[in-house]
Amino acid sequence: MRFCLMVICKLICHVITWPLTLVRVTGVYRRLFPALAYNITFSYNEKMHHTKRDLFRSVTKFANPDGTLRLLEIGCGSGANFRFYPYGCTVVCTDPNPHFQKYLRRSMDANAHLTYGDFLVVAAEDMPAVDDESVDVVVCTLVLCSVRDVRTVLQEVRRILRPGGAFYFLEHVVSDPSTWTYFFQHVLERLWFFLGDGCVITRATWKDLQAAGFSDIHLKHIEAHDVTFLIRPHIMGYAIK
Numbered sequence: 682m683r684f685c686l687m688v689i690c691k692l693i694c695h696v697i698t699w700p701l702t703l704v705r706v707t708g709v710y711r712r713l714f715p716a717l718a719y720n721i722t723f724s725y726n727e728k729m730h731h732t733k734r735d736l737f738r739s740v741t742k743f744a745n746p747d748g749t750l751r752l753l754e755i756g757c758g759s760g761a762n763f764r765f766y767p768y769g770c771t772v773v774c775t776d777p778n779p780h781f782q783k784y785l786r787r788s789m790d791a792n793a794h795l796t797y798g799d800f801l802v803v804a805a806e807d808m809p810a811v812d813d814e815s816v817d818v819v820v821c822t823l824v825l826c827s828v829r830d831v832r833t834v835l836q837e838v839r840r841i842l843r844p845g846g847a848f849y850f851l852e853h854v855v856s857d858p859s860t861w862t863y864f865f866q867h868v869l870e871r872l873w874f875f876l877g878d879g880c881v882i883t884r885a886t887w888k889d890l891q892a893a894g895f896s897d898i899h900l901k902h903i904e905a906h907d908v909t910f911l912i913r914p915h916i917m918g919y920a921i922k
């Protein structure tokens with residue numbers, strides 16, 4: 682019964698939000714989204730401060746014997762994670778949306794404890810400018826929900842990581858099917874897709890991570906209690922190549 686109701690409500694929501702498809706096609710929202718994301722980042726970071734601090738605490742384990750650490754962030758957005766990275770590490774930023782650059786620059790200026798490489802305007806599915814096995818750590822937060830092809834991204838991550846390097850992730854995921862969160866995630870999926878510039882709230886991303894061929898995965902399911910209920914279920918952790 683609940684499943685039928687969910688499908689009907691989902692269809693209605695699809696119809697109502699259809700005009701937003703036209704807005705998306707024009708690319709206007711893509712220009713506006715970075716400003717929105719930049720402002721939301723402050724409250725998300727505040728609510729998730731302890732989680733992010735715990736997540737990135739172990740990044741230094743993957744530094745080289747001389748203390749250097751080369752970190753590449755995919756879908757870096759406005760640079761919300763810089764403050765959690767260890768002193769002295771070199772950060773290469775990538776994002777397919779060039780309009781984030783202005784906000785990224787602000788985060789770079791505010792985090793002078795890091796060294797910054799190029800900002801590469803690329804999708805994480807294909808990063809030809811990054812050599813095989815050339816980075817110690819890859820990070821992505823709130824990105825695998827928005828990429829076109831999660832599996833291809835994970836293969837690309839494995840390609841660029843050095844053996845023994847780590848992939849850090851913090852991602853919202855689909856809820857348990859028995860919950861009302863799952864129900865509303867499916868009903869409002871399309872609306873959220875437009876508001877979040879391509880963000881899909883119904884992905885079971887942990888399955889792709891587990892199937893990606895990493896040698897070891899440290900993965901936890903958590904509830905991000907203070908954030909909007911639609912994106913409350915998260916996964917966090919790191920996978921070792």
Ligand SMILES: C[S@@+](CC[C@H](N)C(=O)[O-])C[C@H]1O[C@@H](n2cnc3c(N)ncnc32)[C@H](O)[C@@H]1O
Nearest residue numbers: 756757758761778804805822823824827828829
């Ligand atoms: C919700 S924002 C998160 C930004 C940042 N990682 C953070 O935690 O604040 C999603 C980001 O994923 C980026 N993105 C979308 N598709 C992508 C793709 N195929 N490859 C890499 N990044 C992508 C977007 O441009 C955007 O910067």
